[in-house]
Amino acid sequence: MAEAALDAVRRELREFPAAVRELNVPLAVPYLDQPPTPLHFYRDWVCPNRPCIIRHALQHWPALQKWSLPYLRAAAGSTEVSVAVTPDGYADAVRGDRFVMPAERRLPLSCVLDVLEGRAQHPGVLYVQKQCSNLPTELPQLLSDLEPHVPWASEALGKMPDAVNFWLGEAAAVTSLHKDHYENLYCVVSGEKHFLLHPPSDRPFIPYGNKQVAVLTNCRPPEGPHTFLPLDSEMYTPATYQLTEEGSFKMVDEEAMEKVPWIPLDPLAPDLARYPSYSQARALRCTVRAGEMLYLPALWFHHVRQSHGCIAVNFWYDMEYDLKYSYFQLLDSLTKASGLA
Amino acid sequence: MAEAALDAVRRELREFPAAVRELNVPLAVPYLDQPPTPLHFYRDWVCPNRPCIIRHALQHWPALQKWSLPYLRAAAGSTEVSVAVTPDGYADAVRGDRFVMPAERRLPLSCVLDVLEGRAQHPGVLYVQKQCSNLPTELPQLLSDLEPHVPWASEALGKMPDAVNFWLGEAAAVTSLHKDHYENLYCVVSGEKHFLLHPPSDRPFIPYGNKQVAVLTNCRPPEGPHTFLPLDSEMYTPATYQLTEEGSFKMVDEEAMEKVPWIPLDPLAPDLARYPSYSQARALRCTVRAGEMLYLPALWFHHVRQSHGCIAVNFWYDMEYDLKYSYFQLLDSLTKASGLA
Numbered sequence: 001m002a003e004a005a006l007d008a009v010r011r012e013l014r015e016f017p018a019a020v021r022e023l024n025v026p027l028a029v030p031y032l033d034q035p036p037t038p039l040h041f042y043r044d045w046v047c048p049n050r051p052c053i054i055r056h057a058l059q060h061w062p063a064l065q066k067w068s069l070p071y072l073r074a075a076a077g078s079t080e081v082s083v084a085v086t087p088d089g090y091a092d093a094v095r096g097d098r099f100v101m102p103a104e105r106r107l108p109l110s111c112v113l114d115v116l117e118g119r120a121q122h123p124g125v126l127y128v129q130k131q132c133s134n135l136p137t138e139l140p141q142l143l144s145d146l147e148p149h150v151p152w153a154s155e156a157l158g159k160m161p162d163a164v165n166f167w168l169g170e171a172a173a174v175t176s177l178h179k180d181h182y183e184n185l186y187c188v189v190s191g192e193k194h195f196l197l198h199p200p201s202d203r204p205f206i207p208y209g210n211k212q213v214a215v216l217t218n219c220r221p222p223e224g225p226h227t228f229l230p231l232d233s234e235m236y237t238p239a240t241y242q243l244t245e246e247g248s249f250k251m252v253d254e255e256a257m258e259k260v261p262w263i264p265l266d267p268l269a270p271d272l273a274r275y276p277s278y279s280q281a282r283a284l285r286c287t288v289r290a291g292e293m294l295y296l297p298a299l300w301f302h303h304v305r306q307s308h309g310c311i312a313v314n315f316w317y318d319m320e321y322d323l324k325y326s327y328f329q330l331l332d333s334l335t336k337a338s339g340l341a
Numbered sequence: 342m343a344e345a346a347l348d349a350v351r352r353e354l355r356e357f358p359a360a361v362r363e364l365n366v367p368l369a370v371p372y373l374d375q376p377p378t379p380l381h382f383y384r385d386w387v388c389p390n391r392p393c394i395i396r397h398a399l400q401h402w403p404a405l406q407k408w409s410l411p412y413l414r415a416a417a418g419s420t421e422v423s424v425a426v427t428p429d430g431y432a433d434a435v436r437g438d439r440f441v442m443p444a445e446r447r448l449p450l451s452c453v454l455d456v457l458e459g460r461a462q463h464p465g466v467l468y469v470q471k472q473c474s475n476l477p478t479e480l481p482q483l484l485s486d487l488e489p490h491v492p493w494a495s496e497a498l499g500k501m502p503d504a505v506n507f508w509l510g511e512a513a514a515v516t517s518l519h520k521d522h523y524e525n526l527y528c529v530v531s532g533e534k535h536f537l538l539h540p541p542s543d544r545p546f547i548p549y550g551n552k553q554v555a556v557l558t559n560c561r562p563p564e565g566p567h568t569f570l571p572l573d574s575e576m577y578t579p580a581t582y583q584l585t586e587e588g589s590f591k592m593v594d595e596e597a598m599e600k601v602p603w604i605p606l607d608p609l610a611p612d613l614a615r616y617p618s619y620s621q622a623r624a625l626r627c628t629v630r631a632g633e634m635l636y637l638p639a640l641w642f643h644h645v646r647q648s649h650g651c652i653a654v655n656f657w658y659d660m661e662y663d664l665k666y667s668y669f670q671l672l673d674s675l676t677k678a679s680g681l682a
Contacts (some may be wrong), residue, residue, distance in 0.1 A: 002344040002347045003343040005347050005678060006343045006346050006347045006350070008679075016671050019667055019670065019671075023662050023663065025665070026546055039379055039383060039496070039497065042380060042383055042388070043383050043388075046661070047383070047388040047661075048661065048663040048664055049664050056501075156384070157384075158384060171352055201667070296506075321364050322364065322365055322388070322389040323364075323389055323390050324664060325364070325667070326357070326360055326365060326542070327664075330353060330668075330672070333353045334350055334354075334675065337346060337349035337353050338346055
């Protein structure tokens with residue numbers, strides 16, 4: 001009896017992503033040829049939690065004409081910035097049974113530019129990507145090259161951005177699949193960014209932090225057709241890379257921190273033997289080019305790559321913890337409770 | 342194993358309504374002292390699916406000064422209108438194992454007014470409530486007394502109303518608990534309406550059309566702690582009242598129609614022995630007075646009573662079949678699949 005009901009629950013959860021796609025997720029990220037009005041932005045994109053790429057939204061930013069690696073050197077070369085350094089380009093990603101955060105170095109921006117321009121070498125992969133409003137705090141001299149917020153978005157959302165972040169890194173620097181509690185307006189100023197996106201409704205197919213299942217199934221082994229995930233579920237011991245004086249990396253556990261849920265899967269090369277459900281998820285891919293702005297809705301899973309030396313700025317607006325949020329939390333907890341992913 | 346997982350699923354579903362209430366449902370329906378801007382209406386009320394009562398939204402309607410029973414008689418007394426007639430005031434409600442629709446009579450409006458004013462008698466309870474834009478189609482002479490739509494709502498929603506309905510009935514006329522696929526702006530012109538509301542998130546506690554569970558459990562009796570609902574789930578044979586020449590009512594089955602899901606529960610006197618989960622639902626009650634407009638969001642369950650001779654107009658705007666809709670469908674199907682309500 002319980003098995004039949006649990007099967008029915010899982011069937012509903014597995015059919016949900018396709019139902020959402022049919023009604024609400026386009027086959028490709030649509031383009032807007034100009035910024036929407038605040039009402040249209042809220043009604044057509046934010047409320048239905050749909051991404052879009054907006055053209056001609058940055059053309060009045062001086063940055064769009066001015067920003068290049070030589071310009072950044074001239075304007076801010078001697079300024080120290082926080083740089084994430086990793087052996088393989090992956091900051092905040094799962095490696096084995098660890099969730100590994102990057103080594104963080106303070107370097108003059110000119111050092112990063114030297115590496116990007118091939119004039120110097122540095123161990124590992126560099127990425128200026130500190131996500132705590134590093135543009136106004138670390139590079140205030142660049143602020144006059146752009147607007148401090150996105151006026152039509154601020155009006156639509158009824159708030160100012162929580163953070164304005166500056167991004168500059170090597171081609172090898174990758175952001176692993178994750179989601180944020182922010183409405184994200186991601187503006188590419190030079191080069192291009194490659195996004196791989198999953199709507200929140202794909203949650204049943206994405207392995208992510210199944211702590212509860214681990215607890216639930218702690219006392220009994222997996223069995224029968226209702227096999228639960230094994231105990232090494234998607235909770236990881238946090239660790240940080242440290243860069244030694246010889247230029248090699250070592251992974252140091254953050255012993256004071258609790259285990260962290262993270263997505264262990266690389267969507268570019270998914271381990272489908274281990275995570276077979278992921279084959280039912282459907283990624284949207286898009287490239288955001290210089291002068292374009294991606295509206296990346298809150299809670300969308302995203303994986304990001306970039307062209308070498310790509311320069312970008314993004315605005316994070318705190319999301320509304322509204323009905324959609326509660327529903328996502330339900331989807332998340334039911335995915336775990338039913339042992340799906 | 343399956344039992345533990347099913348228990349966990351049910352626990353999540355039962356805890357969901359409180360989680361939504363905490364973040365998104367007020368303890369009482371809030372008042373706005375004036376109509377919101379289109380953006381505010383969409384962002385603060387439509388998108389989060391929150392009801393509110395709007396004051397000073399109708400003050401420019403001549404109807405608000407003019408409409409009374411004598412005025413309606415003078416303006417439209419000889420006009421025939423569709424009238425729902427029921428023995429007990431309940432149109433579209435469960436009676437025993439039937440879903441019973443009202444007898445529909447065409448009567449001059451003056452006949453309805455005679456009954457409302459105590460000048461004449463008519464068997465049963467009368468309610469002018471035909472919900473297919475009966476204001477423009479049956480009473481066009483009243484249209485000049487109000488606006489044909491709600492401009493700030495039409496702009497917010499990006500569409501015109503699908504229907505504008507006129508409501509006039511006796512105190513005994515009740516609308517049983519149900520939900521609509523419409524954003525509803527309900528305007529009371531004279532008298533008052535008493536609404537009892539449940540957010541869509543209360544679905545796990547509201548018995549409603551559990552056909553799937555009946556099918557699932559068809560082959561085996563309820564058992565153990567995971568008792569499923571019995572087979573007489575909330576699917577009802579449709580029937581229509583007929584008014585005989587002697588003035589009595591008989592119920593006639595609509596044999597060509599399939600069984601209908603409906604809520605069998607009277608929220609004013611719930612049968613908690615039969616539907617114990619409903620004790621965990623939390624109704625919001627509000628009275629909408631002359632000159633006030635209730636924004637009743639799509640998919641909210643509502644039960645409506647009124648003062649004798651209350652005159653009202655409502656605007657139905659088709660809802661967006663967006664992410665919220667898909668999530669509600671998931672909640673609905675999981676409630677059924679897990680055998681909850």
